[in-house]
Amino acid sequence: MSEKVALDTVLGKAMRILHAFAADDQTVSLAELVRRTGLHKATTYRLANELVQHRMLDRTEHGYRLSGGLFELGMRASVERSLLQVAMPFMQDLYERTHETVHLGVRDGHEVVYVAKIGGHRQARMPSRAGGRMPLHCTAIGKALLAHADPxxxxAVLTAPMARRTPHTIIAPGRLQRQLRAILEQGVAFEQEESTLGIVCAAAPVLLEDQEVVGALSVTGPTSRFRPEQHVAAIRAAAAGLGSTIQRRRNLGSGV
Structure with missing residues (x-):
C-alpha cells in the first residue's frame, strides 16, 4: 500500500471518530465510539488518543469529548468567518426588530450549514445551532438557497428521497418546485413546522449583483406567537443590505 493511500485511510478513520459525536453529546465512551464508527476497539483507542494529543479531543474519566482545538480551526475558515463578520450587524439589527431567533446559513451540498445564530431569552427550542446542518428542503433558509441554486x-434535490422530519414536511417534488418558483418571485421563503413541530420561519437570500447567492438570513419563532409574514420587509431589507455590503467589499477587493 502506498504512503498516500495509508495516510488517506488513517485520516478517514480519524474523521469517522470526530463525526461520531452528535450535537447534544457531552462525553462519549470508547465503547460507544467503537459502536458508532464500526472501527476495531484498538484502532479507535489509538486514534482517539492521537486526536487528544492534537487537541481535537479531550479525554475525561467517562470517555472523550470534542476539544477547543476544533473550534479554533473552525474560526479560521476564512469564507465563513468573513461572511459572519460582515453579517453580524445586520443580524443584530434584525434581532432587535423582531426579538426572535435570527440565523445566517450557507449551502453545503444538499444541506444548510448554520454559520451563526442569535437568540434572546424568549427563543424557542429548536434543533439548529451554529455549525449545525439541516436538509435544504425542509427549512426556510434551505429553500431560499435552493430556489437560487443551479438547475x-x-x-438532484427534487429527485432524491426527501426525509419527512414532521407531518408538515414537504416531500412531494412538484409541490416543492412550486414553492421554489414562488420564492424567486417574492424574494422570501417560509417554513411552517416542516423541520420542527411548533416552529415557523421566514428567510431571504443574500444575493450579489450577478444573482450569486452567498447565504440566507432567517427569523424563527414559535407558532404560539410568531407570525413570519409580518416580518418579511425587515428580513428582505437585512438580506439586501448584507448583499450590497458584500458586493461593495468585493468591488474594492477586500471581501468575502
Missing part, C-alpha cells in the same frame, strides 16, 4: 442541483 442541476435543484433537480
Amino acid at each position: 442541476d442541483l435543484q433537480n
Whole structure:
C-alpha cells in the first residue's frame, strides 16, 4: 500500500471518530465510539488518543469529548468567518426588530450549514445551532438557497428521497418546485413546522449583483406567537443590505 493511500485511510478513520459525536453529546465512551464508527476497539483507542494529543479531543474519566482545538480551526475558515463578520450587524439589527431567533446559513451540498445564530431569552427550542446542518428542503433558509441554486442541483434535490422530519414536511417534488418558483418571485421563503413541530420561519437570500447567492438570513419563532409574514420587509431589507455590503467589499477587493 502506498504512503498516500495509508495516510488517506488513517485520516478517514480519524474523521469517522470526530463525526461520531452528535450535537447534544457531552462525553462519549470508547465503547460507544467503537459502536458508532464500526472501527476495531484498538484502532479507535489509538486514534482517539492521537486526536487528544492534537487537541481535537479531550479525554475525561467517562470517555472523550470534542476539544477547543476544533473550534479554533473552525474560526479560521476564512469564507465563513468573513461572511459572519460582515453579517453580524445586520443580524443584530434584525434581532432587535423582531426579538426572535435570527440565523445566517450557507449551502453545503444538499444541506444548510448554520454559520451563526442569535437568540434572546424568549427563543424557542429548536434543533439548529451554529455549525449545525439541516436538509435544504425542509427549512426556510434551505429553500431560499435552493430556489437560487443551479438547475442541476435543484433537480438532484427534487429527485432524491426527501426525509419527512414532521407531518408538515414537504416531500412531494412538484409541490416543492412550486414553492421554489414562488420564492424567486417574492424574494422570501417560509417554513411552517416542516423541520420542527411548533416552529415557523421566514428567510431571504443574500444575493450579489450577478444573482450569486452567498447565504440566507432567517427569523424563527414559535407558532404560539410568531407570525413570519409580518416580518418579511425587515428580513428582505437585512438580506439586501448584507448583499450590497458584500458586493461593495468585493468591488474594492477586500471581501468575502
